[in-house]
Amino acid sequence: MRKETESLVLREFTPEDFEDVHAYASDEETVHHMAFGPNTEAQTRDYLERKCPEERTEEPRMHYNLAIQRKDTGRVIGGISMHMNWRRDDAILGAVLNRHETGHGFMTEAMRGILSIAFDDLGLHRIHAVCDVENLPMLRVLDKCGLRNEGRMVRRGKSRPGAAQPYFDQFGYAILREEWQRMTRQEGTT
Ligand SMILES: CC(C)(COP(=O)(O)OP(=O)(O)OC[C@H]1O[C@@H](n2cnc3c(N)ncnc32)[C@H](O)[C@@H]1OP(=O)(O)O)[C@@H](O)C(=O)NCCC(=O)NCCS
Numbered sequence: 001m002r003k004e005t006e007s008l009v010l011r012e013f014t015p016e017d018f019e020d021v022h023a024y025a026s027d028e029e030t031v032h033h034m035a036f037g038p039n040t041e042a043q044t045r046d047y048l049e050r051k052c053p054e055e056r057t058e059e060p061r062m063h064y065n066l067a068i069q070r071k072d073t074g075r076v077i078g079g080i081s082m083h084m085n086w087r088r089d090d091a092i093l094g095a096v097l098n099r100h101e102t103g104h105g106f107m108t109e110a111m112r113g114i115l116s117i118a119f120d121d122l123g124l125h126r127i128h129a130v131c132d133v134e135n136l137p138m139l140r141v142l143d144k145c146g147l148r149n150e151g152r153m154v155r156r157g158k159s160r161p162g163a164a165q166p167y168f169d170q171f172g173y174a175i176l177r178e179e180w181q182r183m184t185r186q187e188g189t190t
Pocket of ligand 1: 030031033034095096097098101102103104105106107108109130131132135136137138140141
């Protein structure tokens with residue numbers, strides 16, 4: 001799977017991406033809101049050399065973990081994922097960006113790229129995401145991409161060990177294919 005946007009390429013990870021991926025996947029601050037990490041080198045290698053190639057052989061494919069690569073520098077600056085539920089024609093999104101690359105609109109661009117894959121290429125019906133109610137940058141990204149806040153899920157998230165509170169609240173966000181099509185038609189983009 002591959003999708004080009006204005007300044008990014010979303011593409012499959014390769015083992016050669018190790019240095020760029022490990023830079024963010026091993027960073028405690030970057031992965032604070034993620035279900036993985038901070039990774040050891042062995043964990044990042046296992047992800048790139050075993051997990052990602054394996055998911056490409058799934059039939060039907062249940063996981064799309066894609067690298068976010070800048071066109072200008074060629075660096076992999078993050079990852080964006082969809083976990084599929086083909087029975088419902090939907091998927092849940094995940095996203096992470098190297099914290100030294102934040103604040104330039106890259107995740108908004110990457111997320112719109114994966115929404116185009118989901119709706120325009122794969123024909124999905126609905127995409128959703130869940131996000132810590134305090135993760136303001138990600139909430140803003142979801143909002144900018146046209147996802148709708150569908151409500152607060154009380155103590156749905158489990159904190160990392162040692163956190164002051166063991167569970168935290170999350171917002172659920174979603175967008176339907178017809179909403180995506182209406183939005184991109186109005187903008188004259190995809
Ligand atoms: C969340 C994350 C993906 C954002 O990436 P990014 O490339 O900086 O996002 P963008 O630049 O496209 O948009 C960020 C928006 O949040 C806004 N923002 C940043 N910090 C903010 C804050 N503290 N409060 C409110 N808004 C904030 C930015 O101003 C921008 O909005 P704008 O375009 O209206 O100005 C990135 O910070 C990240 O990977 N964080 C760690 C992992 C993570 O949280 N993943 C999501 C798990 S659900």
